Amino acid sequence: MSLETAQNKALKCTHCGEPCVDELIQSQGENFCCEGCKMVYEILLENDLDNFYCVADSPGVNKKKNNSFEYLKEESFANSLLDFKNDEISKVRFFIPAIHCSACIWLLEKLYKLNSGIVSSRVDFNKKTVIISFKHNNLSLYELVKLLDSIAYTPDIQLENKKTNPSPYRRIWLQIGIAGFVFGNSMLFSLPEYFGLDILNEDLLTKIFPYLNALLAIPVLVFSAQDYFKSAWGVIRQRQINMDVPISIGIITLFIYSYYIIFIQSGLGYLDSLSGLIFFLLLGKYYQQKTFDHLRFDRDIKSFFPLSVSRIKGRLEEQVLLNNILPSDILKIRNEEIIPADSLLISDSASIDYSFVTGESLPEIKQKEELIYAGGRLKGSAILVQVKKRPSQSYLNQLWDDESIQSGAKAAVQSTADKISKYFTGVVLSIAFIAFLSWLFIGSFENAITAFTTVLIVACPCALALATPVTLGFAMRILAKTGFFVKNTQAVENLSKIDTIVFDKTGTLTYSDKAEVVFEGNMPEHKVLAAVKTLFNQSKHPLSRIIYNWLPSYPVQNIEDYKEISGQGISAKVNGQIIKLGKKEFVDHQLKSDNNTVNRTQVYINVDGLTYGCFNVKHVFRENIGDLFNSLTPEYELSLLSGDISTEKDYLKKWIKEENLYFEQLPGDKKEFILKSQAANQKVLMAGDGLNDSAALKSSDFGLAITESTSQFSPACDGILLGNKIQQLPKIMKFSKSAFKLVIAGFIVSFLYNIIGLSLAVQALLSPVIAAVLMPISSFSVVLLATVGTRYYAKKYFFNPQNKNEI
Amino acid sequence: MSVMIILIIVSLFVASGFLAAFIWAVKSGQFDDASTPSYRMLWDDATTQKKINKQSSNHKQKSNGN
Secondary structure (H helix, E strand, O other): OOHHHHHHHOOEOOOOOOEOOOOOEEEOOEEEOOHHHHHHHHHHHHOOOOOHHHHOOOOOOOOOOOOOOHHHHOHHHHHHHEEEEOOOEEEEEEEOOOOOOHHHHHHHOOHHHHOOOEEEEEEEOOOOEEEEEEEOOOOOHHHHHHHHHHOOOOOOOOHHHHOOOOOOOHHHHHHHHHHHHHHHHHHHHHHHHHHOOOOOOHHHHHHHHHHHHHHHHHHHHHHHOHHHHHHHHHHHHOOOOOOHHHHHHHHHHHHHHHHHHHHHOOOOOOHHHHHHHHHHHHHHHHHHHHHHHHHHHHHHHOOOOOOEEEEEEOOEEEEEEHHHOOOOOEEEEOOOOEOOOOEEEOOOEEEEEOHHHHOOOOOEEEEOOOEEOOOOEEEOOOEEEEEOOOOOHHHHHHHHHOHHHOOOOOOOOOOHHHHHHHHHHHHHHHHHHHHHHHHHHHOOHHHHHHHHHHHHHHOOOHHHHHHHHHHHHHHHHHHHHOOEEEOOHHHHHHHHOOOEEEEEOOOOOEEEEEEEEEEEEOOOOHHHHHHHHHHHHHOOOHHHHHHHHHOOOOOOOOEEEEEEEOOOEEEEEEOOEEEEEEOHHHHOOOOOOOOOOOOOOEEEEEEOOEEEEEEEEEEEEOOOHHHHHHHHOOOOEEEEEOOOOHHHHHHHHOOOOHHHEEOOOOHHHHHHHHHHHHHOOOOEEEEEOOOOOHHHHHHOOEEEEEEOOOOOOOOOOOEEEEHHHHHHHHHHHHHHHHHHHHHHHHHHHHHHHHHHHHHHHHOOOOOHHHHHHHHHHHHHHHHHHHHHHHHHHHHHHOOOOOOOOOO | OHHHHHHHHHHHHHHHHHHHHHHHHHHOOOOOOOOHHHHHOOOOOOOOHHHHHHOOOOOOOOOOOO
């Protein structure tokens, strides 16, 4: 059952917008999904705060829990949480994870209406904190926390969270402020020079102004430009080069030359240009940082990739979005699933593979009551864990994104931008020196210096560096809206270059959760079936899930020695009996598989050496598979690798060339096939279910996992597509190509600008300030191109991007 | 012309005052949260038209008289 279909059927809760699945409470003509939500609604109505529901649509936070805050009654502990206290007023800062939209801000800043003891409250949306001033004689901290809890904004009270971290931007603001201050003043002192005014008392002013300039330039050089020097020095020490090197050389040259003019030749120098240059450089840098931050914020906060996990409530198991998981929830984790949050192991033991986190591929064995950290992958039978810490979506995104810690990861592909910028710096430096020497040769030292410095400055590759991440970052956002989640921008670039598509059949082209099951042989007694059902529930293999859903309900049995052999089957000891489920030759060595009757979609049962029979699973192809193939065929070479026998060959022959249909493939064969295609210089996209073909997904140029629900999160793939969106694949491919064209267009814009700038600079026609002003403008134009372009293509291929009520 | 010198020195002092104020403002965290105020200015306490449309009737019947 997919999440969405159930949600569409149920009425939505007025308060939190979640579907009223378990229960429906109707009160005052509104629907609520639980008592908690109804209570919050009534509290707000009573206090004339129901405008809350007008600020955003169903903005509330689901309130299903009652927390105890008894420990806050202890005076000394409560005081340790306060930021400030005097005779009357106390100030406290709470971290409230539930803050997620503008209505939250509205409500939390109206707290004084709920209780007269509250003086004021201010929200910091990005940090999800609220600072509350209250009269502690009328309202204790305990009561305040209870009040917040009653409206479902439960504070996350952690002692180590007391210190606040200042904004990382403070430094660059100060740098910009100081550079701007000096820039303005230096320009004023240089005015007489600009206009060639001789009316001033030369003796005095021409002496004082340059000296003032020289004095003012020092903080700019030492503080504002500091980061450029640090970065340049860092790479030079590693015998490398980056774009901060020419910028630093330019700044230092200009500074020394200006001091030489002021103190030796009694001229004015270029210090006004220098501070202006640094001012604009920093502005460009700030703009760039902001853009990247915006993209990252999007990815983390809006939970780019909506991971869901299985939560156990009583006897029921439900799929819940990761962001809604709270400490002390019980989760069920199956074989090959990722541990989503730091938790305590409830089951007896578990073996966990931390290779994503540590690179260590040997699984660690954990015992009951031990703490398991997020990011590990479970090997073996399913376990129950109790969440200790709120899961962090961004941490898991990072794991998915981090190439360096993935065992057997793809060789790091160099992005096009990296390749270009490597040569860029060298070329710029040589142009600068050639211009310098040419002017010296002509005989103008002043022009030589001007040309040298402006070349170094004007050739800033900011636009070049921005084109890829910004364009592809926006493309990722749009793709995520269509139900396709991509790992990182590099993956989008790889996707745009694909020319060969390899499909896995089971679970990819067929429904992984729908199939026809027929039992053949002697049906075992119920006791055995109960054990079999339990065993199937441990595995994430699509066949196991299908048969598990098909079997009737039985009480769960205790199992030991669970083993899952990829491509073969599963086995375990239940109630003293050894049960094997899987391929014919796996469950019983006596049964030789003769090639005519072997069917990979048969799952045999063997208990203590006695084979009962098998489940025949007939897969059902997804709808309109034909249309999908038809739209892909003109542009891509299609192949199909399936683990099954070739029963559907005739059906698939209509769309895929017969020589490209391969059946009875083991996971290793799939990987071999991909490596062979890559050796023939093909760029291969492998579409699989991400479970038993992860080796193939890893070795392909783009590994696409097609899943029914987002709980099957496997860091081995580059992209995750929801099964019901597979029809979108041709459009997605086209869109990625267009997005990459935009990146190239960005490069062209950046190069044009550089060519024009450089050609003026070598002729010493540019003043350094103009060179520095051109830079942010070029960056801005590239970002503009990226945003407008991706939006245009999104409209063309998918939809009109609607700005729903989101932040 | 010597008045120029005095004026320049005075203007530098005034400007430095502003610079010091800016540095203090940054250090005391006044610039740290630039996004929340942008939402804060969007609402007021008056009953909005949207609300009138949304809850056409029976809103005035308070559930429990307090």
